[in-house]
Amino acid sequence: MSAAVVAESEAPAPPIAEGVFTMRNGQAHLIAGRRKSDGRMRFPMPTGAQAELYEPVELPNAGRLWSFTVQRFRPKAPYAEAGDDRSFRPYAVGYVEFPGAVIAEGRIVVDDFARLRIGMPMRTVVEPFATERGVVSIYAFRPA
Amino acid sequence: MSDVHIVGAGIHPFGRHPDTTGLDQGVHAVREALADAGVEWPDIQFAFGGSSAAGSADAALPQLGLTGIQFINVSNGCATGGSSLLSGYWAIKSGEFDLGVVLGFDKHPRGAFNADPEDSGLPRWYGEVGMMLTTQFFGMKIRRYMDLHGISPETLGRVAEKAFENGARAPHAWRREPVDFETIMNAPMVSDPLTKFMFCSPAEGGAALVLASDKKMRELGLSGPKIMGAAVRTRLNGSFEVFSPSLDVERAPSPTQIASKAAYEMACLGPEDIDVAQLQDTESGAEIMHMAENGFCADGEQEQWMAEGRTRLGGRLPINTDGGCLACGEPIGASGLRQVYENVQQLRGRAGDRQVEGAKIAYSQVYGAPGLSAVAVLGA
Numbered sequence: 001m002s003a004a005v006v007a008e009s010e011a012p013a014p015p016i017a018e019g020v021f022t023m024r025n026g027q028a029h030l031i032a033g034r035r036k037s038d039g040r041m042r043f044p045m046p047t048g049a050q051a052e053l054y055e056p057v058e059l060p061n062a063g064r065l066w067s068f069t070v071q072r073f074r075p076k077a078p079y080a081e082a083g084d085d086r087s088f089r090p091y092a093v094g095y096v097e098f099p100g101a102v103i104a105e106g107r108i109v110v111d112d113f114a115r116l117r118i119g120m121p122m123r124t125v126v127e128p129f130a131t132e133r134g135v136v137s138i139y140a141f142r143p144a
Numbered sequence: 145m146s147d148v149h150i151v152g153a154g155i156h157p158f159g160r161h162p163d164t165t166g167l168d169q170g171v172h173a174v175r176e177a178l179a180d181a182g183v184e185w186p187d188i189q190f191a192f193g194g195s196s197a198a199g200s201a202d203a204a205l206p207q208l209g210l211t212g213i214q215f216i217n218v219s220n221g222c223a224t225g226g227s228s229l230l231s232g233y234w235a236i237k238s239g240e241f242d243l244g245v246v247l248g249f250d251k252h253p254r255g256a257f258n259a260d261p262e263d264s265g266l267p268r269w270y271g272e273v274g275m276m277l278t279t280q281f282f283g284m285k286i287r288r289y290m291d292l293h294g295i296s297p298e299t300l301g302r303v304a305e306k307a308f309e310n311g312a313r314a315p316h317a318w319r320r321e322p323v324d325f326e327t328i329m330n331a332p333m334v335s336d337p338l339t340k341f342m343f344c345s346p347a348e349g350g351a352a353l354v355l356a357s358d359k360k361m362r363e364l365g366l367s368g369p370k371i372m373g374a375a376v377r378t379r380l381n382g383s384f385e386v387f388s389p390s391l392d393v394e395r396a397p398s399p400t401q402i403a404s405k406a407a408y409e410m411a412c413l414g415p416e417d418i419d420v421a422q423l424q425d426t427e428s429g430a431e432i433m434h435m436a437e438n439g440f441c442a443d444g445e446q447e448q449w450m451a452e453g454r455t456r457l458g459g460r461l462p463i464n465t466d467g468g469c470l471a472c473g474e475p476i477g478a479s480g481l482r483q484v485y486e487n488v489q490q491l492r493g494r495a496g497d498r499q500v501e502g503a504k505i506a507y508s509q510v511y512g513a514p515g516l517s518a519v520a521v522l523g524a
Contacts, residue, residue, distance in 0.1 A: 017269040032390070040381065043390035044267060066391075067291075069283030070336040071274055076258035080272035093280050095391060103391040107273060113336070118291045129273065138273050 013128055013135040020044050021126065021139040022058065028124040028139055029058040032102050041102040059098045062144060065120045066103050068094030070113050080131040096122045096141050107140045115143060148236045149361050150522065151368040152181025152354030153488040156249070158472040159318035161348050166198025166475070169350035170249030171207045173478070177245065177352040181366060188354075190214040190244040192231040194224035196476035198251040198348075222426070224248060225351065225480025226376065226510040226518025232355045233374050233520075242360035246353050250475030252346030264387050264514060278426070278513065279343065281386040283335035286429025290337065293444035295432060297337055301329045302450040303428035304342045304470055310457060311471025313498040316482070318347055319471045342428040347473025351481035353488070369491045369506070369522040373411030377403035379515030386513045400424075400437040400509060400517040407519040408439070415439035418521075419503040420490050421461060422483035424511040425468040435463070438509055438519070462500050465490060480510035484520055491524040 015021065021030050033045035033054030045056045074081075074088035081088075092108035094116070109127060110116060121144035129138040154176025156169035170193070178185060185208045193201030194217060202215040220227035228246040235241045259278070261271040270276055289295060305325050311317035323341055331339040356366060379385050382396030408414055415438065423438060425431035432446045440461060441449055449455060455463040466472060466486040469479060487506035489495040506522045 016272060017267060020267075020269065040392065041390070047267070067284040067288035068336075069280050069287060070333065071277065071280060072333050072335065075271075075274050075277055076255070078261065078268060078271035078276070079274050081274065091274065093275055093284070095284065097393065100393065103393060105275060105389050105391075107275070118288060131272070138269075 012126065013137045016129065016136045016138050019047070019056070021124070023126065024058070027061040028126045029061055030104055030124055030139060032057045032059050032104070043102055043104040057101070059101055059104065059124070062121060062123050063096040063098040065116065065118055065122050066095040066097040067118060068092055068108060068116050082130045082132050092116060094141065107138065109140045109142045145237055146239055146357040146359060148233050148371045149356050149358065149368045150353050150371065150484070150488050151356045151361055151366040152177040152183070153485045154178070154180055154352045155316045155482065155485050156350035157316045158347050158349035158475060158478070158482065166195060166249045166251030166348060166350070167203055169251070169348060170195065170201065170247050170352070170478070171204050173249065173350035173352040174204065174208060174245060174247050177354050181354040183243065183354060183364065185209045186211050187243055188213060188245050189241045190232070190235055191247065192216050192218050192228040193247040194218035194220070194228050194477040195249050196224065198249055198477065201247060201249070201477065204247065220516060221512030221514065222424070222474065222476050223376065223480055223510045223512030223516050223518045224477050225482070226508070226520065229353065229481065229484060229520055230374050230376050230518060233371050236355055236357050242357040244355050246355065246481065247350070248477035248479070248481045249350035250477040251348040252475060254346070259387065266387060266389065270389055275389070276387065277335070278386050279335040282427045282429055283338055285384055286433065287337055289429070289433050295444070295447055297329070299432060299447050299450045300337065300342055300428040301325055303425065303431045304328045306456050307425065307464060307467045307470035310465055310498055311467025313496065314466035314471070317467045317471045318473045319467065338427050338429060344426050344469035344474045347475050349472070349475040349478045349482065351478045351485050353481060353484060369488055369524055371520060372413065372523045373407035373409070373521040374519065375403045375406035375410065376516060376518045377406060383515060385515030398437050398517070399515055400434060400511055403517040403519045404438045404509065407521050411521040413505060413521060417505050418461065418507045419505050420465060420487065420500040421463045421507040422465070422468065422486055423463055423509050425464055425470050426474060428470070430511065431464065431468065434509060434511070438507070457498055457500070465495065465498050465500060480508070480518060483508040483510060484522070487522050491522055
């Protein structure tokens with residue numbers, strides 16, 4: 001096997017956007033922004049003209065499920081997952097509270113939606129996401 | 145400062161009308177409102193109007209008459225109609241004008257609204273991964289509320305059951321057939337815990353009101369309910385709103401709670417004084433939460449209220465007497481004015497077999513993205 005192929009198979013897919021999440025010691029962390037004036041946190045870290053008012057903060061890997069739902073139909077554009085209505089598989093979405101910091105929204109990866117309970121421990125993960133332009137990496141939450 | 149009265153109300157039936165433009169539905173509503181008041185378009189001194197997806201509201205002018213009046217287009221999400229009403233209210237209350245029209249109409253394509261993240265100041269990836277959906281917000285807000293306050297899925301079903309019962313009695317409603325409880329509960333989920341029958345659909349329709357100062361109303365020999373309180377309020381840090389990639393850990397009141405409080409204060413009334421209410425019910429969960437956010441009950445009491453049918457016709461506080469958004473659909477520009485139209489019918493004793501007997505004070509509340517609420521309190 002050539003070095004080039006090894007590199008391709010082992011390298012994670014490029015992130016869907018820069019500056020949204022990062023990996024540290026094998027764990028995924030969301031990158032929030034803390035407003036310099038009053039400490040108020042938001043996710044994602046603002047970009048553009050607002051960015052200078054915030055400093056980036058890595059959130060802890062673990063938090064607790066704050067609320068959730070299941071997306072049962074394929075969203076319209078700009079939803080970017082490859083496929084169509086027939087290949088669509090419902091996915092869960094929810095908010096995870098990172099105590100003392102912020103409550104952040106993301107997709108939830110879980111085998112059985114019925115397992116989800118508000119308050120359950122969750123961790124941040126990075127998952128592949130297949131789009132028409134190729135596979136990218138997105139952050140998601142999984143029950144811990 | 146003048147009192148403001150609603151001296152005419154008109155509506156184009158909500159639903160789907162393939163052969164009628166949204167604009168024509170708005171013009172229909174205005175003509176009906178003018179006829180109801182007994183005034184002519186050239187008498188009208190100003191108008192505020194809104195449409196989200198059916199073009200500019202002032203495109204109605206060539207049909208109604210190019211009389212040179214002040215016409216201002218209003219765009220405030222799902223609360224556009226309520227915002228138009230408030231604009232007209234202040235225009236007269238300030239003493240600047242005596243007679244005006246507020247109108248709203250819309251015509252949306254089928255299916256859920258598709259929103260563009262960048263239009264809401266959000267990164268594109270938020271939509272690409274599948275989170276730019278109002279339906280998810282509704283599902284997540286009621287999911288948490290149910291857990292915190294002990295609301296059962298059956299209570300959500302009872303809201304929808306009531307909506308379709310009431311819609312069957314409202315000539316302007318879209319869905320005019322009752323739907324039985326089991327069908328509602330067993331329908332496919334759209335965004336858990338809300339099933340297909342617990343969600344309203346984007347639709348079409350038009351609604352219009354003629355507003356007059358106290359002086360003008362007497363001068364013309366007209367009559368109509370008085371606007372006793374009206375307020376629009378926007379989100380605070382820490383409220384839970386649609387399209388929010390993050391929320392503050394410290395929670396805060398909703399825009400509905402603060403708009404409601406402001407409107408009650410203006411009216412010198414409280415929730416116990418209200419005889420009939422139209423509350424934003426984009427889905428069953430919204431009606432449940434808005435019952436508490438508007439002060440009608442404490443968090444969690446909705447479970448008992450719904451089991452006892454207190455918000456049905458004939459109950460202590462009938463809510464969404466024309467079936468609300470669930471039975472009428474939601475043409476954004478018209479929806480908030482449809483609520484006020486229904487309250488005018490109730491206060492004038494013209495609501496037919498959905499009439500709330502002896503209704504003297506009526507309340508309406510419409511909530512919209514990205515986090516605002518419009519409330520109006522009318523007195524007969």
